[in-house]
Amino acid sequence: MNAPVHLPAAKVRPAPAQSLEKRRLQLYLVLLLGDVALIALGFATSGLLYRGEFGEFRAMLAGQLMLPLFLTLALYNGTYSLSSLESRRYGVQRMAVALLLSSALVNFIVFFARASTQLSRASFAIGLLISVLLLAGWRLIVSRQVQRRYSGRLQNVLVIDAGGPAVNLPGAYRVHAAQLDLRPDPADPQALDRIGSAMRNMDRVIVSTREEDREAWVEVLRGSGVTGELASEAIARIDALGLERHAASNLTTLLISRGPLRIRDRVVKRAFDLALSTIALVLLAVPLALVAVAIKLDDGGPVLFRQRRMGRANRFFDIWKFRTMRVDAADSDGAVSTGREDERVTRVGRFLRASSIDELPQLMNILLGQMSFVGPRPHAIGSQAGSRLFWDIDRRYSQRHSLKPGLTGLAQVRGLRGATETEEHLAARLQADLEYAARWSLWQDCLIMLRTARVIVHERAY
Incomplete structure (x- = not known):
């Protein structure tokens, strides 16, 4: 029972499946x-x-x-x-x-x-x-x-299409309210009987309805004896997580967002970042100093490059990198992605980018609590995919900011790094970032850090 099953209008009774x-x-x-x-x-x-x-x-x-x-x-x-x-x-x-x-x-x-x-x-x-x-x-x-x-499913699920948004559930039965004359009229016993016949032997019923019929379907579903759900355009647009009932004020609200990490998880992740960044800065002190000297000797400009990025909770912070471009060609907004043969990149900078060493000053961002070792990579404010700003391409983009940005991330270990030349490139990275946030664990962070060693030198690192 993998494909949706459509019930013909002449067979409203009996129901299409036995109760599971x-x-x-x-x-x-x-x-x-x-x-x-x-x-x-x-x-x-x-x-x-x-x-x-x-x-x-x-x-x-x-x-x-x-x-x-x-x-x-x-x-x-x-x-x-x-x-x-x-x-x-x-x-x-x-x-x-x-x-x-x-x-x-x-x-x-x-x-x-x-x-x-x-x-x-x-x-x-x-x-x-x-x-x-x-x-x-x-x-x-x-x-x-x-x-x-x-077929792996032990519930009979029925979708009633009553003029609302499309509901695509593999394995669900589907009926069209208009074809079977399923009207949510609590005052019409015949109408209620038709709906009851369509719902018989179902464990879960989802009604996709118009806004004006929503309350009527609520009353019908509450008397159906099954798990009933409503899908409507308003709910689909809001993408709510659930309902919250506040007994003291007799108020019901839609739960719109929830931090991906509980306080215990945040403490564990922060302790991990703090310990590891401290150790890394001590061990890498001499190599970092040598890189700074090489940058200074190359063109005499500043060693570090600072750029404003957006971090956790949509707040700005200044990210630190080793400078890899000429001083007169620095792009503070990141509006132009770096290309493979970008003339703005210095000789030393080309090596630092290819080896990802230019990112190491972000250990200070981690130590200060602005970043984490693993998380969605923070993008420059003016970053574009094709000719559109990142935020304009997908409305879910800001959901990346529910976590601290990372020195590395799930998208990076999947090879999704370098210039975002098309909107598809951004969509793939965004999907990886949202997947990471939904499945966070310290063990996953450790695995991503180990896998990062394989992509430090990468064909798209330029």
Whole structure:
């Protein structure tokens, strides 16, 4: 069920698909019972491997202590949820978290109960490892069955086209309100019956409607007994993240933006930047001094070039680079991208650009908290793609400024660097920057920094 399904007007009743709700419940139960059996098998096997006795008493005792804790945590953290069934990766992550937390609780309980002599740490560790592997493999089997039998989707989704914006959802059923005479009239039982027939056996219904019909569809959906959603031109233009209800003032607002990093993430990222930039400046002090001398000897001009850029929260800051162009040809706004044989670039500057050494003074920007090691690269205020300013090409451009700009970034390690000669070049970079912001983790930052070593010297570095 990968392509949208259109229902003919003559077949409003019965609905086009059977409910998958019972199937989901059955799969949850199968998954849970399989987990119970495999955890028992894992700890029974650990007794065999460690003491040569399958189902050895102390190993099984550890498994019996952990099992109810695991099931409690698993039911709470989404191990048995729709997301776990539709995404193998999500399901394995949730399962692993529940297993590790339950094992930690077992050790905590055993320590305070002074019952450590009753358990073998080695057989417990082996049993835990085997259980993780068995449960991960079990989820692979279940995931393949879900993919094979249900095309990876365990929800029936219906899109009702009622004159609103286009809604393209792979695998969704689709009907046209005008063709089936689906009118959101709470005072007309016949109209309500037609809508109910179209929605039957659906888990989720999305109505794409005109502004004037929005409130009527709200009333109909609230009486439908399914998860109902509205799509309208106004909502599509605003691109809201959700609703916020303020009980104290009886106010409902649209949530428009949210910082990509929580305060804990910002503290971790800043501590990482601060420690690494300090170490780098100390280790690179002599090479940086030699570069400064080479620039000075080349044409006698200033060593550093300062340019205004836009940083986090749309605030200006001055970025520092080693000067690579003639003093009389400096482009303070960055309106003209540097070309491959750009006559403005000095002899020393050409080497610094090709090796990316000209960017190293930005370590001071990182130390001052204006930049980060990894983030969207800050563009000059007058930067253009083709003949248009960056900000005029895509309305999402300013979303890059939700994070501190970086010395390197996801776009750079994908080879998206150098001059933005076309609007497509900018679109590719913007997509990479938004992807980075949506998936930030310290581990991703470390990977990007390691991958940066491969693109320091690059064919578009000029």
